[in-house]
Amino acid sequence: MSRRGEGSGSVAPPVRRPRAPALPVSFYDRPAEVVARELLGTTLVCRTDDGIAAGRIVETEAYLGPHDPACHAAAGVTSRTRILYGPPGVAYVYFIYGMHWCMNAVVRENGFGAAVLLRALEPVSGVPLMRERRRAARHVRDLARGPGNLCRALGIDGSHNGLSLSRGKLRILAGAEVPDEEVSIGPRIGIRKAAEWPLRFWVTGNASVSRG
DNA sequence: ATCCGGATCGCCT
DNA sequence: GGCGATCCGGATG
Numbered sequence: 715m716s717r718r719g720e721g722s723g724s725v726a727p728p729v730r731r732p733r734a735p736a737l738p739v740s741f742y743d744r745p746a747e748v749v750a751r752e753l754l755g756t757t758l759v760c761r762t763d764d765g766i767a768a769g770r771i772v773e774t775e776a777y778l779g780p781h782d783p784a785c786h787a788a789a790g791v792t793s794r795t796r797i798l799y800g801p802p803g804v805a806y807v808y809f810i811y812g813m814h815w816c817m818n819a820v821v822r823e824n825g826f827g828a829a830v831l832l833r834a835l836e837p838v839s840g841v842p843l844m845r846e847r848r849r850a851a852r853h854v855r856d857l858a859r860g861p862g863n864l865c866r867a868l869g870i871d872g873s874h875n876g877l878s879l880s881r882g883k884l885r886i887l888a889g890a891e892v893p894d895e896e897v898s899i900g901p902r903i904g905i906r907k908a909a910e911w912p913l914r915f916w917v918t919g920n921a922s923v924s925r926g
Numbered sequence: 927a928t929c930c931g932g933a934t935c936g937c938c939t
Numbered sequence: 940g941g942c943g944a945t946c947c948g949g950a951t952g
Contacts, residue, residue, distance in 0.1 A: 775933070777933075784933070785933090786933085786948095789948085789949070792948075792949070793948085794947085794948055794949085795948095808933085808947090808948090809946070809947060809948095810932060810933070810934065810946090810947085811932065811934050811935080811944080811945075811946080812932095812934095812944065812945030812946035812947075813934070813935075813944065813945060813946075814934050814935070816933060816934085818933085829933095831933055833933085850935085850936065860934070860935070861933070861934075862934045862935060863934085863935075902933070903933075903934095904932090904933055904934065905932085905933055906931095906932090924934095
């Protein structure tokens with residue numbers, strides 16, 4: 715690897731690769747189970763005043779819309795679910811169990827509320843910042859393992875609800891595709907209704923997946 | 927006004 | 940494997 719500034723006595727600046735593009739809105743304008751699968755291998759980035767943190771998405775769950783009893787959109791249009799019935803490609807962030815935030819990508823077209831829950835990331839950058847936010851986590855692989863921990867590690871909360879995922883401080887960037895033989899599919903976790911539907915997708919064997 | 931369940935986590939045994 | 944923490948949205952009176 716060559717290094718700029720060699721022999722000049724100055725410290726070489728960090729090498730900057732061309733930044734991966736954010737996924738376009740059209741990426742999200744598809745059925746939830748397709749988007750959930752395709753999100754594996756992409757990168758979630760969140761920039762706050764404290765810095766940038768990012769990770770590779772390794773576990774997702776699809777929530778299909780009003781006909782899916784486990785999807786919040788099944789409650790109909792309320793102040794909470796309104797965001798699910800709007801345009802795709804934005805974040806749906808909600809608070810649960812009195813303690814945790816969960817982040818979803820809103821998918822599909824107008825008038826049909828559906829979403830993909832982001833359940834786990836493999837940390838990529840901003841690890842020291844994530845460690846500060848997640849004092850309880852002993853290992854890097856645990857920093858964004860599980861939907862609540864993921865939000866905690868990246869500094870995501872209710873203020874991010876409705877933000878675009880294609881521009882601004884919260885983005886999902888294209889990444890290396892994960893081939894089918896490295897993807898596992900199984901029942902969703904932590905829900906009572908329609909839990910057996912095989913709508914959870916994860917990278918087989920990845921250490922940051924909440925349940926391998 | 928009040929009640930209840932929930933797309934979780936970490937610590938306990 | 941079990942459970943307590945702790946708050947919000949939605950439903951009911």
